[in-house]
Amino acid sequence: MMKNLLVILVAILSMNSIVYTQQTCIHVFMAGDSTMANKPLYKSVYDTIMSDSIPFPFLEKGWGQLLPQFFNEKVIIKNYAQNGRSTRTFIEQGWWDSIITQVKSDDYVIIQFGHNDSAVDRPDRYTCPADYVKNLTRFVEETRSKGAKPIICTSVARRKFDKQGNFKDSHGEYIQLARQVAKKENVPLIDMYEKSKTVLIQVGDKASEKLFMHVDKGESPLYPQGHIDNTHFRKTGALLMDTLFITGLKEQNIEPLVNELKDTHHEKH
Numbered sequence: 001m002m003k004n005l006l007v008i009l010v011a012i013l014s015m016n017s018i019v020y021t022q023q024t025c026i027h028v029f030m031a032g033d034s035t036m037a038n039k040p041l042y043k044s045v046y047d048t049i050m051s052d053s054i055p056f057p058f059l060e061k062g063w064g065q066l067l068p069q070f071f072n073e074k075v076i077i078k079n080y081a082q083n084g085r086s087t088r089t090f091i092e093q094g095w096w097d098s099i100i101t102q103v104k105s106d107d108y109v110i111i112q113f114g115h116n117d118s119a120v121d122r123p124d125r126y127t128c129p130a131d132y133v134k135n136l137t138r139f140v141e142e143t144r145s146k147g148a149k150p151i152i153c154t155s156v157a158r159r160k161f162d163k164q165g166n167f168k169d170s171h172g173e174y175i176q177l178a179r180q181v182a183k184k185e186n187v188p189l190i191d192m193y194e195k196s197k198t199v200l201i202q203v204g205d206k207a208s209e210k211l212f213m214h215v216d217k218g219e220s221p222l223y224p225q226g227h228i229d230n231t232h233f234r235k236t237g238a239l240l241m242d243t244l245f246i247t248g249l250k251e252q253n254i255e256p257l258v259n260e261l262k263d264t265h266h267e268k269h
Helices: 001-026 063-070 086-092 093-102 129-145 174-184 192-203 207-211 235-251
Strands: 026-032 042-047 054-058 075-079 108-112 149-153 212-214 228-236
Touching: 026 063, 026 093, 063 075, 063 235, 086 093, 086 129, 086 174, 093 129, 129 149, 129 174, 149 174, 192 207, 192 235, 207 212, 207 228, 207 235, 228 235
Parallel strands: 026 075, 026 108, 108 149
Antiparallel strands: 042 054, 212 228
């Protein structure tokens, strides 16, 4: 009898510990596009000789995918960013509902859209400027209605240079619109566009290739002829975007998150 009581007591204490841990953690939800999204660790190539699919490391990484390694165990990051989504399709396809139904008081919601909203040649994802503003505002208002804290990020820059090596913008008015929503709604803004643009200019046209999905011919069986993608990141580029985001957290004095950075990233800005 006493042994059974001890087992029950230990089980109750363990459950209380789990509940306490969940309550004391900071939950961070991420809403965005493919530059932020989680990517598969492996993709397969069919080998005709072996008549089997062989997995190979997938080189592309989203900056939200690697962000958890910058924080200690008290920060739980739930990355809902999706490839190819604009604010409009993120709402229409239920991804925003997946976030907002979970959000609780003092959680954070990081919002980064613009790459696909601005794609006027892609009607499956394009969002006109007025609706982009309306959707960002909705994200902010619904996040706050749950007692949570929104953070708006401008889109990370694409790698685009002219023949003279000068950086060229490819997002149009959507960067400024995100800034305007953040200012109007008094939301912390992390200007990922300006930060990443500055880095690309500093690094330069040729050297910045290593940050993006530039794969040499023969480097990966997933890209036998090589691959050039100036929007999405390899691990080095994604980690660099993370450091820019962390810098932004410090600049905005978002102390609940800054205080939970791992020691190697905890230096004051």
